[in-house]
Amino acid sequence: MSNPHSASARVVNFVMMNPNKRGPVELQLAEMARLWSAGGGEFVCYFIAAPPPWYAALLAEAGAEVGVLEGVVDQGSWNRAVAAAAAVEKPALAHFHFGRHDTAAQLVQSGAVVIRTEHSERKRERGEPLRRLARHRRQRHLHSFIAVSDYLAAQTRRDYLVSAARVKRIHNGADLEHFRPRPEAERRELRQRLLGISDDRVVITQAAFLDARKRQDLLIRAMPELLATGRPAHLVLAGGGTQEAALRSLISELGVQDRVSLLSGDNDIAALYAASDVGALLTDREGLGGSAIEAMACGLPLVASDRGGLREVPEVGVSGVLVDHDVPAQTIGALGWLIDDAELRHRMGSAALIRARAHFDQRRAAAQTVQRYHEVLTDGHSHSVHRD
Template sequence: MTDSVRVVHLIQGLEIGGLEMMVVNFLQRLDRSRFSPVVCCFDTLGDLTAQVADRGIPVHLVQRRPGVDLGYIFTLAAFIRRTRPQILHLHNPTAFFYGTLAGKLARVPCIVYTEHGRDFSSGWKTRLANRVLGKLVDRVVAVADYGKRYLAEEEGIAAAKITTIHNGIDAARFAQDYDVDAIRSELGLTPDQPVIGIVARLDPIKNHALLIRAMARLAKQRADAVLLIIGDGPLRQELHSLRDELELAGQIRFLGARSDVPELLSALDLFVLCSKSEGLSLTLAEASAAARPIVATDVGGNSEVVEDGVSGVVIPSDDIEALVAALLKIVSDPELGRKMGRAGRERFERQFTLEGMVAAYQELYSTCL
């Protein structure tokens, strides 16, 4: 291949988030001798823009109007014609809608759609639209096998078009030997205190309220256990109020958005994700990379990351009894937690590395040419 293949990535924006971080990490590792990426945002740019632009990757804002903007299809098609990509890569449902139609108008040779994860309880209109769009794209990627099954069975996308490529993260960031006692000391924690953590946006879908209520029950048996809530979002004040109402100020710390997640994970005895819905959670992959045992709800691709009884405990969604029991089980048996953590790291190395994800996408791109 003498010339690199131009790939336009269509994404809502480059604000800090799991999907956006995955795309940025992917772009930074892409083989630039083979592929020449361009990013097109349709709502906003965001804080991650500099990380992409600093690598010499063009970032454009081709903004749509609020609501359903049918005229945007033609605006986007004009941008694509000027950019002349061989591959148009669409990220998540809104990009799927606008990008598929604009890409066809612009006669892009290959259109790839990645379904990163969404609430699959869609209405019939959405399913019908996706059934039509699925016939127009050339390749579809699901980040978890559950998503692949849904897209094929419920939205009628040909199974032969769909490939599962798990989200991957940089293993090196989570393999360092951190001074755990020093990190705990900075947080006001003792070396032998049970420390539970969650890294997630403070959003209703992550169900932090359930975890806070579970801590109230856990505190009756393990008053020394502490929960670190890492992340920020629209429910910050509401969750603070719930903590105070339950008189858990001593057991629950809100750390806000942090850039030192690998260090914080190293200080945990147990990682929790009690979401009501997920795609394939990057934070679960990160916790696995950090060799932490995990309690996770059985939604989305969570059970593809966490092997129940081996690398953690998988529980029904919104089940406080199961959540409390799982927390108590691991907190009460540190050796079991360490064994689960080691198993999780081994599973991560087999299935969820950034290098593996990038290689899989590059192979997929090659099949388009």
């Protein structure tokens, strides 16, 4: 076991995800590895699939070791794979991301400090009070929780029945060097090359998984009314997922094929945002909204659902608009407002860029997480991180 008070403490991240995209979690882990390694510590990341070459190289350059949890298909296999890896790694600190982590008790008993990050909003279910008690029982050994939004911090306190002292809010951030506005000439070249657009239509882009939770269908359904009023709108939906066929069918059914681009596969999201005029994120549940932050970092005004942690992303009326997407007129009205007024788009987009840089920098998020490591390693039983 590493000495938890040593600068060379071994930190092991267990991440229940396939690291196949340039997302906030993937990039923040690399930045955390760089910071921890620079201080003399050891930083390890375990995923449920091997990272692609570009990401493996990024982690290696940052000083991280990488492992793969083989054969993870359900909660039981995850628990067994984590227990086996932890027995080999003997971490001073174990940091869990996504999923349930029923091995926490074993790790605490072995002397490790254990942290869990809450990334996602949970769907409310029947029998919730009993579920909360069950979650608390499983997770009572954890020394600290990190929540990526104030909304999730409140959810964590409520659902795990833990004190505020054990929950640290650290907003996820964007890679502000990658997600950035582009000069006008480059922007027009990107519109032509990526979207085949050479005119002045207003491009609205949502980059997110194509699943039932992300409500791309509502943006598609807004298009006929926007176009019927003569507005030069063009919708871009970037991502892959289970709803792709259904969304393509809806686009065809509504006859908006020439005004909706559905881009599956591997897309340069930063370039797509740079080619766009408005960012969008309609979703039923959201822990924070990484793609919304990335759109704002590219200087786009945001139209987003008034849900979950998304409420913390734009400054309403200044850098974006929040809508009740169950009321179609609100989405159509917000989009129409921005389409009609180029000066408003510019003003709100500038405010969005300022807000993203001030509040959602992944380097700041990584530094705050590493600081939390130091706090819990210094005294995992202090009043600031005590277990209830």
